Amino acid sequence: MKAPILKLYGMVVLLFAVLIGFTSYWSVFDAEALRNQPANHRDELQEQRIKRGTIRTADGRLIAGSIKLSDGRYRRRYPQHDLFGHPVGYSFANLGATGVEDYYNDQLTGRKSELVSVFDSLLGKRRVGEDLETNLDAKVQKVAMDALRASPTGRGAVVALDVKTGAVRALVSSPPYDPKDLDNARVYRRLATDSKTTPLLDRATQSRYPPGSTFKAVTAVAAVDSGRYTPASQISGKNNKVISGVPLQNFAGEDFASLSLTDALTKSVNTVFGEIGEKLGKTTMKRYMDRFGFDAIPPIDLPRAQLTRSGERTASGGLLTPTSRRVDVGRMAIGQDKLGVTPLQMATVAQTIGNGGVRMKPFIGAKAFDQDGRTTLDKKPEEAGRVMSGASAAAVTAMMKQVVKEGTGTAAALSGVDLAGKTGTAELNANGLNDLWFIGFTTRHAVAVVVEQVQGGQGGTVAAPIAKKVLEALGDGR
Amino acid sequence: MSARNRELMALVPASLLVTAGFAAIFIQRSQVLSDVSLTYGAIFLGLCVVTHIVIRFTLPDADPYLFPLVALLACFGLVIIYRLDPAKALSQAYWFVGGLVLFSGTIIALRKDFRVLEQYRYTIAAAALALLLLPRLPGIGAQTNGAYLGVKLGPIAFQPAEFAKIGIVVFLAAYLREHRDVMILSARRVLGLTFPPLKHFGPLLFVWVAAMASLFIIRDIGSSLMFFGAFLAVLYVATNRLGFVLVGLVLFVLGAWAVTHTVGHIQARVDIWLNPFASDRVLNDGYQIAQGLFAQADGGLFGTGFGGSLILTPAPSTDLIYAVIVDELGLAGACGLLLVYLLLAARGFKTAMIARDSFSTLLAAGLTAVLALQVFVIVGGVTRVIPLTGVTLPFVSYGGSSILANFVLLALLLLVSDRARREVARR
Numbered sequence: 001m002k003a004p005i006l007k008l009y010g011m012v013v014l015l016f017a018v019l020i021g022f023t024s025y026w027s028v029f030d031a032e033a034l035r036n037q038p039a040n041h042r043d044e045l046q047e048q049r050i051k052r053g054t055i056r057t058a059d060g061r062l063i064a065g066s067i068k069l070s071d072g073r074y075r076r077r078y079p080q081h082d083l084f085g086h087p088v089g090y091s092f093a094n095l096g097a098t099g100v101e102d103y104y105n106d107q108l109t110g111r112k113s114e115l116v117s118v119f120d121s122l123l124g125k126r127r128v129g130e131d132l133e134t135n136l137d138a139k140v141q142k143v144a145m146d147a148l149r150a151s152p153t154g155r156g157a158v159v160a161l162d163v164k165t166g167a168v169r170a171l172v173s174s175p176p177y178d179p180k181d182l183d184n185a186r187v188y189r190r191l192a193t194d195s196k197t198t199p200l201l202d203r204a205t206q207s208r209y210p211p212g213s214t215f216k217a218v219t220a221v222a223a224v225d226s227g228r229y230t231p232a233s234q235i236s237g238k239n240n241k242v243i244s245g246v247p248l249q250n251f252a253g254e255d256f257a258s259l260s261l262t263d264a265l266t267k268s269v270n271t272v273f274g275e276i277g278e279k280l281g282k283t284t285m286k287r288y289m290d291r292f293g294f295d296a297i298p299p300i301d302l303p304r305a306q307l308t309r310s311g312e313r314t315a316s317g318g319l320l321t322p323t324s325r326r327v328d329v330g331r332m333a334i335g336q337d338k339l340g341v342t343p344l345q346m347a348t349v350a351q352t353i354g355n356g357g358v359r360m361k362p363f364i365g366a367k368a369f370d371q372d373g374r375t376t377l378d379k380k381p382e383e384a385g386r387v388m389s390g391a392s393a394a395a396v397t398a399m400m401k402q403v404v405k406e407g408t409g410t411a412a413a414l415s416g417v418d419l420a421g422k423t424g425t426a427e428l429n430a431n432g433l434n435d436l437w438f439i440g441f442t443t444r445h446a447v448a449v450v451v452e453q454v455q456g457g458q459g460g461t462v463a464a465p466i467a468k469k470v471l472e473a474l475g476d477g478r
Numbered sequence: 479m480s481a482r483n484r485e486l487m488a489l490v491p492a493s494l495l496v497t498a499g500f501a502a503i504f505i506q507r508s509q510v511l512s513d514v515s516l517t518y519g520a521i522f523l524g525l526c527v528v529t530h531i532v533i534r535f536t537l538p539d540a541d542p543y544l545f546p547l548v549a550l551l552a553c554f555g556l557v558i559i560y561r562l563d564p565a566k567a568l569s570q571a572y573w574f575v576g577g578l579v580l581f582s583g584t585i586i587a588l589r590k591d592f593r594v595l596e597q598y599r600y601t602i603a604a605a606a607l608a609l610l611l612l613p614r615l616p617g618i619g620a621q622t623n624g625a626y627l628g629v630k631l632g633p634i635a636f637q638p639a640e641f642a643k644i645g646i647v648v649f650l651a652a653y654l655r656e657h658r659d660v661m662i663l664s665a666r667r668v669l670g671l672t673f674p675p676l677k678h679f680g681p682l683l684f685v686w687v688a689a690m691a692s693l694f695i696i697r698d699i700g701s702s703l704m705f706f707g708a709f710l711a712v713l714y715v716a717t718n719r720l721g722f723v724l725v726g727l728v729l730f731v732l733g734a735w736a737v738t739h740t741v742g743h744i745q746a747r748v749d750i751w752l753n754p755f756a757s758d759r760v761l762n763d764g765y766q767i768a769q770g771l772f773a774q775a776d777g778g779l780f781g782t783g784f785g786g787s788l789i790l791t792p793a794p795s796t797d798l799i800y801a802v803i804v805d806e807l808g809l810a811g812a813c814g815l816l817l818v819y820l821l822l823a824a825r826g827f828k829t830a831m832i833a834r835d836s837f838s839t840l841l842a843a844g845l846t847a848v849l850a851l852q853v854f855v856i857v858g859g860v861t862r863v864i865p866l867t868g869v870t871l872p873f874v875s876y877g878g879s880s881i882l883a884n885f886v887l888l889a890l891l892l893l894v895s896d897r898a899r900r901e902v903a904r905r
Contacts, residue, residue, distance in 0.1 A: 001716070001718070001830075001831075001840075001843075003718060004718045005715055005827050005830050005839075006831075007714075008715060008827065008843065009823065012820070012827075012847070012854075013820065015850070015854045015858075016819070016820055016850075016853075016854070018863055019816060019853075019858060019861060019863065020812075020813055022861035022863050023809055023812050023813075023861050026771050026775060026862075027774045027775060027778055027779070027804050027808065027809045027812070028778060028779055028809055030775070031775040031776075031777075031778060032775075034772055034774075035772075035776075037755060037760075037768075037772070039757075039760040039761060040768075040772045041790075042772055042773070042776060042788055045790070046776075
């Protein structure tokens with residue numbers, strides 16, 4: 001009876017090998033997928049027992065810190081109240097995390113590779129979060145927030161980028177929210193279901209506004225960089241020119257004779273840019289839009305759920321490529337048709353032109369430090385790609401400077417700051433309800449401002465002054 | 479070195495492990511190293527040494543590694559349970575003492591010749607079946623998660639299946655010792671496989687019916703798999719005919735399939751096993767298995783350390799103790815634990831191989847197989863190899879009946895081993 005016993009033992013060894021195989025599958029090979037299961041809240045619960053790292057502005061102001069509760073858990077506090085609610089977000093056990101709190105969760109909770117953490121536990125080190133320093137500037141953020149609040153509707157967004165690096169200096173969405181309030185389930189429900197002012201919506205990165213005439217900057221880049229036009233090219237600006245088979249009107253029905261591309265941008269002549277869009281064609285427009293980052297998830301350090309693509313949309317909200325049959329390229333070229341863009345996207349357009357044609361990836365997080373003060377993360381500026389030649393960028397910059405100098409209303413509104421820019425007044429209905437825009441850049445910073453759903457008003461008189469205040473706060477005043 | 483001295487030496491590392499384990503938990507708890515961990519280690523060593531002396535006087539030639547391996551598992555279990563719930567660890571320690579007493583009692587009672595058990599085989603079989611049925615008796619039966627595994631007599635709750643498994647193995651060993659010759663001789667070969675003769679199909683069929691009935695009665699796939707697996711193991715060792723095993727396996731699968739589709743509870747268990755993460759399930763009936771897997775995912779290669787993990791799993795000290803072990807000691811620790819069981823099984827099967835009479839061989843092989851299968855059933859359940867059921871991890875899980883019954887099982891193994899080794903030495 002010896003042989004069958006040996007075989008039986010072989011069978012037992014085999015069964016145990018299966019057990020070890022399955023154990024290693026769950027504990028090592030499939031562990032990442034299990035950790036990401038939506039029903040798995042172990043990480044959040046565990047992280048409450050870790051002292052989460054602080055988040056600070058570039059000038060050292062504390063945005064988020066942790067306090068220890070009597071039961072040994074930690075709780076997040078946000079001393080700046082509602083000033084950084086949207087970009088930085090929150091981290092609570094019952095709600096999860098958003099914004100920078102979510103994107104840099106691994107650093108903030110001190111998550112390390114398995115081998116390093118084994119070594120640390122042998123040395124008796126407790127897991128401690130790393131501190132994060134951001135590119136955000138508390139003063140600029142505050143100026144932008146106050147200006148938006150004081151605007152006619154108090155609703156809108158401001159994005160300010162470093163023109164050379166893409167560093168995000170301010171990212172404001174109004175109305176804001178105070179992360180502290182969200183820990184209260186009743187308040188959270190009220191804020192989350194407020195469909196009128198949607199305070200939890202990050203308008204800077206999640207809202208799609210019609211860009212109006214600010215989009216003419218994109219069309220101008222396509223026109224000049226493709227070599228088909230120069231700033232001096234003469235084009236007819238007649239009112240009611242037929243674009244895509246339908247007559248197109250200029251602002252206030254104004255009729256222009258033949259005028260240069262620069263003048264057409266300054267006077268924001270719809271029929272000129274409509275014709276340019278048609279002549280360049282969908283393929284060329286799509287090429288430049290793609291280079292600017294339209295139709296793609298913006299490469300910024302925020303969670304995917306907090307971002308949306310800019311571009312043409314179907315009525316049901318689906319993305320429409322610019323070469324689609326359903327796109328009216330002439331009206332798209334003047335920022336109408338079915339375009340929906342985020343303030344972040346338009347800030348990137350301004351940044352790219354201001355940076356000699358090179359688009360940078362916007363980034364909020366700058367550095368992370370461990371508890372011994374060692375730098376564990378040091379974000380370097382990253383190029384997203386060249387959109388246009390340096391010469392084209394210089395030409396369009398000159399055009400946009402002219403816009404600021406001579407455009408209606410803008411000159412007075414922006415006096416004191418040396419910048420290039422473009423206004424936008426996107427009509428939402430026939431009764432004069434508009435989204436008001438301004439995008440612009442100095443040699444150091446690029447900014448996009450939108451104020452939504454204003455009755456009457458123009459981008460040059462409502463949005464441009466906010467941009468001026470922001471740029472002055474950034475030290476770009478003359 | 480004599481067998482008993484080797485046994486005594488092997489107990490030292492087990493005691494050191496208890497000391498180190500408690501020390502690790504104290505450090506994790508309060509950042510201070512208390513000398514209480516030394517006390518616990520000393521108490522544990524003392525108890526084991528007393529038991530060792532009992533073995534020394536009654537079974538001087540028994541296998542020297544079986545008892546230290548079990549002591550290692552038991553102390554490991556104590557440490558884990560202490561980490562989960564110190565109050566439970568204290569009562570587990572009492573059960574451990576009770577187990578040692580029962581272990582010594584069994585050895586002393588059967589030290590002349592354990593083969594008297596053969597004479598009582600039908601009584602033992604009847605008692606085992608009665609034990610299996612006990613949880614369904616109105617008034618004392620207790621249902622957990624739809625399975626009938628426990629009995630509640632006032633304040634005392636126990637799982638009779640733990641004892642029934644020993645009774646069934648003793649009966650099978652005795653019955654097959656008597657009938658194995660006729661079963662082999664009158665077997666027929668069909669399609670290259672050997673099948674048992676029809677008239678000896680009777681007992682096989684009887685055990686199959688019993689297994690199906692127990693599946694029906696206690697509604698637990700795991701226990702049923704354990705019992706039937708042990709039966710097939712003993713049958714295979716007795717006859718060395720793979721055909722018998724295959725017939726049995728096919729019958730079991732057919733029966734299990736039929737039962738699964740008729741008993742709602744078992745069907746639900748299988749559904750949970752196949753898809754525990756379904757959104758309508760993960761927070762209710764799939765919660766246990768899902769949380770067990772999440773805990774294992776946190777363990778990684780080396781684990782989060784004793785006391786370092788978050789306990790969200792239900793029944794962490796009983797059914798899901800393996801998930802806690804993987805979480806805190808990682809894949810490495812889990813492999814170590816399984817290796818200890820494999821060593822234990824190796825010593826058990828070795829005992830079966832050197833035993834000179836068929837009853838001893840079959841008994842040792844059967845007991846070892848049922849122990850190994852029990853480990854497979856519960857660890858396989860927690861790691862989703864098979865549906866999760868409520869058997870315990872032998873010597874490690876919290877539970878009085880499990881500790882007591884498994885110490886009786888160990889006593890029987892040592893009894894077989896003592897006799898076999900003495901006969902080998904005399905030859």
